[in-house]
Amino acid sequence: MIDITSIIKGIDKLKPIPQVTQKVMAIANDPMSSATDLADIIQYDPALTANILRVCNSAFFGLAKRIDSIHQAVAYLGMDQVVGMAMLNLGSENLKQAQQGYDLREGELWKYSVLSAFMARELADNKKQKGKHLIFTGALLKDIGKTVLSEYVGNYFDDIEKAIADRNITFRDAEKLIIGIDHAAVGAMVAEKWNFSGKMVDIIRNHHLGAGWPEDDIDLATVYVADTLCMIMGIGVGSDGLAYRFHPAVVKKLHLNDIDLQMLMASFCEKFHELEKLLTCVQGISV
Amino acid sequence: MNIIVGVSDMRVSNDPNSVLITYSLGSCIGISIYDPMVKVGGLLHFMLPDSRLDEGKARRNPLMFADTGIPALFKAAYELGAAKQRMRVIVVGGAQILDQKGFFNIGKRNNMAVRKLFWKNKVMIDYEAVGGNVNRTIKLQISDGGTWLKTSGQQFEKI
Numbered sequence: 001m002i003d004i005t006s007i008i009k010g011i012d013k014l015k016p017i018p019q020v021t022q023k024v025m026a027i028a029n030d031p032m033s034s035a036t037d038l039a040d041i042i043q044y045d046p047a048l049t050a051n052i053l054r055v056c057n058s059a060f061f062g063l064a065k066r067i068d069s070i071h072q073a074v075a076y077l078g079m080d081q082v083v084g085m086a087m088l089n090l091g092s093e094n095l096k097q098a099q100q101g102y103d104l105r106e107g108e109l110w111k112y113s114v115l116s117a118f119m120a121r122e123l124a125d126n127k128k129q130k131g132k133h134l135i136f137t138g139a140l141l142k143d144i145g146k147t148v149l150s151e152y153v154g155n156y157f158d159d160i161e162k163a164i165a166d167r168n169i170t171f172r173d174a175e176k177l178i179i180g181i182d183h184a185a186v187g188a189m190v191a192e193k194w195n196f197s198g199k200m201v202d203i204i205r206n207h208h209l210g211a212g213w214p215e216d217d218i219d220l221a222t223v224y225v226a227d228t229l230c231m232i233m234g235i236g237v238g239s240d241g242l243a244y245r246f247h248p249a250v251v252k253k254l255h256l257n258d259i260d261l262q263m264l265m266a267s268f269c270e271k272f273h274e275l276e277k278l279l280t281c282v283q284g285i286s287v
Numbered sequence: 288m289n290i291i292v293g294v295s296d297m298r299v300s301n302d303p304n305s306v307l308i309t310y311s312l313g314s315c316i317g318i319s320i321y322d323p324m325v326k327v328g329g330l331l332h333f334m335l336p337d338s339r340l341d342e343g344k345a346r347r348n349p350l351m352f353a354d355t356g357i358p359a360l361f362k363a364a365y366e367l368g369a370a371k372q373r374m375r376v377i378v379v380g381g382a383q384i385l386d387q388k389g390f391f392n393i394g395k396r397n398n399m400a401v402r403k404l405f406w407k408n409k410v411m412i413d414y415e416a417v418g419g420n421v422n423r424t425i426k427l428q429i430s431d432g433g434t435w436l437k438t439s440g441q442q443f444e445k446i
Contacts, residue, residue, distance in 0.1 A: 239440030
């Protein structure tokens with residue numbers, strides 16, 4: 001087993017969450033805040049504003065009207081979408097690099113995270129769920145722990161693989177067994193360090209629905225289903241493969257059937273091209 | 288030159304400088320075909336078993352489905368002079384998540400769709416690596432039909 005403190009030190013090496021992003025999160029979590037409050041915060045950060053406008057005007061959203069100001073963006077797309085765009089900025093800084101331990105090339109984890117986030121939001125939209133920014137951000141950042149654990153997974157991959165085969169356990173359980181901690185737990189520690197809400201920390205910690213996950217949490221169920229569909233589609237799947245558990249009960253909890261899931265996969269497959277363009281928009285940014 | 292075949296996509300070539308590659312097949316299936324006589328090869332990466340799911344989507348992107356994608360792959364190879372009886376056929380992918388026994392087992396259904404279609408059309412599979420919970424990447428070299436398979440966390444191996 002590895003010294004966990006060295007892994008925790010890896011968390012400290014991540015870029016700190018920018019102040020403006022923290023403020024955006026605080027506004028998103030405050031039911032009393034307004035769209036104007038959000039725009040007022042973002043407008044004083046020119047780089048973030050420029051990036052959000054670039055994403056707004058990308059082919060992915062296909063808006064008929066050009067958006068020229070952050071207030072217009074909030075009015076036109078709504079708070080949830082704009083909060084999501086601010087989170088895309090944060091995610092791109094930390095998820096774009098190759099994660100060799102997980103056998104993920106440069107940009108693969110990022111592409112998967114973005115696709116998973118938009119898929120989770122579409123599920124939430126379809127079910128008219130509240131708190132969509134939470135679902136979007138949770139889905140986007142749920143694998144942030146992989147960026148810290150990658151090196152250790154690479155070093156101990158043979159042992160992890162053997163544990164999965166011998167014990168019929170998930171990749172996450174094997175990480176915990178061999179390394180002493182799993183990527184979801186590390187991700188939750190990152191989320192805590194970034195002062196994310198307790199709910200967000202829980203989503204990141206439980207996104208594979210390990211033992212003791214809160215069964216009534218619809219937001220978590222939504223993130224889980226989107227993650228599972230991405231895995232099935234092979235998006236951003238690395239050395240961990242599909243070695244995670246399937247929970248049909250969660251799918252049924254969201255009142256989804258086999259056809260719904262296939263249709264969601266098919267719809268997102270058709271959006272790949274637009275998604276690539278969106279990723280191009282968010283690349284190369286600084287927050 | 289590497290030519291990447293995306294999800295719900297295919298490439299067919301007789302350019303000896305081309306290497307066709309499709310990454311990260313989860314429950315999707317990759318089918319590689321190669322006729323050594325005319326040196327024509329093709330690679331398909333389909334995602335779902337049955338185009339009856341949505342006629343519009345199947346029309347816009349027939350390569351998304353087994354029952355419309357596989358005929359399109361063979362037809363494109365025939366147009367470049369390939370013949371079915373000479374082809375080396377390789378099937379990889381169709382993985383599944385742990386415990387995904389019954390409900391929504393797309394990997395298994397994708398594989399069944401391939402088998403059904405091949406049986407009906409008398410196509411023999413020369414090599415297959417299907418199922419399990421690993422993801423796979425496959426590449427096909429058009430100059431000589433050399434084919435390499437990579438599974439989760441491993442290096443490419445010639446098959």
